[in-house]
Amino acid sequence: MRSASLDQFRKSQGTWFGGLAVAAVLWFALYGQLQPFARWLVAQLPIAPGGHLAASVEFFFYDTPKVLMLLVLVVFAMGVVRSFFSPERTRTMLAGKREGIGNIAAAGIGVVTPFCSCSAVPLFVGFVSAGVPLGVTFSFLIAAPMVNEVALGLLFALVGWQVALTYLFFGLSIAIVAGWVIGRLHLEHWLEPWVRQVRAGAVDLPDRQLGWTDRFEAGWDAVKEIVGKVWYWIVAGIAAGALIHGYVPAELLSGIMGADAWWSVPAAVLLGIPMYSNAAGIIPVIEALLGKGAALGTVLAFMMSVIALSLPEMIILRKVLSLRLIAVFIAVVGCGILAVGYLFNALFS
Template sequence: MTSHTVPLKRSPGMWLGGIVIAVAAWFALYRQLQPFSRWAVAHMPVAPGGALASSIEFFVYDTPKVLMLLTIVVFAMGVVRSFFSPERTRAILAGKREGLGNVAAAGLGIFTPFCSCSAVPLFVGFVSAGVPLGVTFSFLIAAPMINEVALGLLFALVGWRVALTYLAFGLTIAIVSGWAIGRLHLEGWLQQWVRNIRASDVVLQPEDMEWVDRFEAGWEGVQEIVGKVWYWIIAGIAVGAFIHGYVPAALLARIMGADAWWSVPAAVLVGIPMYSNAAGIIPVVEALLGKGAALGTVLAFMMSVIGLSFPEMIILRKVLSVKLIAVFIAVVASGILAVGFLFNLLFS
C-alpha cells in the first residue's frame, strides 16, 4: 500500500499565537536598530562625524528598518489581498460607467496585488469584460503607483502627512487621467488583437476562505514580494546613504528646491527611464527630504519612477499602440507635474 502524507494546516490559534510572538519580537528588535547602527559605526575604522561615517550609519540603520517595515506591511496587506482577485476585480469594474467607474477603479488599485508586470493580462481581461478604456487606465495607474507598500513605508519613514498627500494626489491623478483618456474615445488605438478579443465569463473565487488561508496568503506574499524586491531596497538605501552623507544640503536645495522652476519637470524626466518599485525608491525619497529637497519635486520624482517607468511602457506596447502610449504618458505626466508645482507653491 502506498501512503500519502497530507500536509497539516496550522490552526487559527497557532497562527494567532505565532503572530503575537512575532510582532513582540519585531518591536523589540526595531527599538535596537538606531543604537546598533551607532555602535557599529563607532567600532569601524572611519572618522567619526565624517561623510563616510554618516553614510554607513544611514545604511546600517535603514537596511533592516525598511526590510522589517516591508515584511509587516506586506503580511498585513497580504491578508487584505486575499479578499480580492483579478477575476473579482474585473467583475466589480465590469459595467461601471466612467466617472464613478474611475473612482472605483482607482480605489481598488490601492488594495490589489498588481504591478506593471501584470499590465497585459489585466488589460486584456478588463477589455474582454467590457470595462471602459478610461476606467481601465484609472486602475492601471493606481495599482502600481498607490500600492499599500508605498503608503505603509511612507507613513513609517517620512510621516503620515506625506503618506496622505501621496495617497490623495495619486488617487486624483489616477481618476482624472483615466477620465480624460476615456473622454478622448481612443479605443481604436488599441492593438487589433485586443479589440477583437471576445468577452469571457467572469469566474469568482470562493468567498468562504478561512482565516488560516488568509494568514497563509499573507505569509506567501512576504516570501514572494520581499524575496523579489530586497535587492532593489538595498540598492535604494545605498543611493540614499550616499545622498545623506556626501551631497551637501545647499546643493540639493538648489537643484530640487521649490525656487528652481525647472526642478519638477527635470525630476519627472529623470524618473521615467528609471526602473524601481515603491520599496526601492522610498529610501531615496527619505534621504532627499532629509537634505531639504522640496516636497513637490520629490513626490513628482517618486510618482514618475513608479507610475511612468520605461519598462512598463515596453510591457504596455503589447496591447497599446504607440500613439495611445504617448497619450497615456502625456496625461499622467501632466498630472504629476501639477502635483509637483502645486506642493512647491504651497509649502515653499
C-alpha cells in the same frame, strides 16, 4: 470525522494567532534597537566619527533592517487584505461601471489589489474584454502601481503621515482624472487590433470562503514572493540614499531640487521615467532627498514618475496599446504629476 477536521482547523488557526502575537512582540522589540545598534556598529569600524563616511555608513546600517522589517510587516498585512480580492473578482466589480464613478472605484480598488508591470497585459486584456471602459481601465492601471500599499506603509513609517496622505490623495486624483480624460477622448480604436477582437470570457470566482488560516498563509506567501523579488532594489535604494545623506551638501541639493528652481519639477519627471525601480526601492532615496532639503513637490513628482511612468512598463504595455495611445497616456499622467509638483512647491515653499 467532521469533528476531527474541525479540531484540526481550530488548532491551525490558533497556531497562527499565537505565532503572530509572538512575532509582533519580537518585531517591536528589535525595531526599537535598530538605531542604537547602527551607532554601535559604526563605532566598531575604523572610521572617523562625525565624518561623511560615518554618516553614510550609519544611515545604511540603520535603514536597511528598518525598511526590510517595515516591508515584511506591510506586505504581510496587505497580503491578508488582498485575500479578499482576486483578479477575477476585481474584473467583475469594475465590469459595467460607468465613467466617473467607475474611475473612482477603479482607482480605489487599484490601491489594494495585486499588480505589477509584468501583469499589466493580462489585466488590461481581461478588463477590456469584460466590458470595463477604457478610461476606467486606465484609472486602475495608473493607481495600482503608483498608489500601492507598500509605498503608503513605508512613507508613513519613514517620512510621516502628512507625506503619506498627500501621496495617497494626489496619486488617486491623478489616476481618477487621467483615466476620465482618456475615456473622454474615446481612443478605443488606438488599441492593438487583437485586443479589440477579444471577447469576454467566463469569470471564475472562488468556490469556497477563505478562513483566517488561508488568509494568513496568503500574507506569508506575499512576503516570500514580494520581499524575495525587491530586497536587492531596497538595498540599492538605501545605498544611494546613504550617499546622498552623507556626501551631498544640503545647499547643493536644495538649489537643484528646491522650490525656487522652476525647472526642477519637469527635470525630476524626465529623470524618473527611464529609471526602473519600485516603491520600496525608491522610498529610501526619497527619505534622503527630503532630509537634505529637496522640495516636497519635486520629490513627489520624481517618485510618481519612477513608479507610474517607468520605461519598462511602457515597453510591456506596447503589446496592447499603440504608440499613439502610449503617448497620450504618458502626456496625461505626466501633466498630472507636474501639476502636483508645482502645487506643493508653491504651497510649502
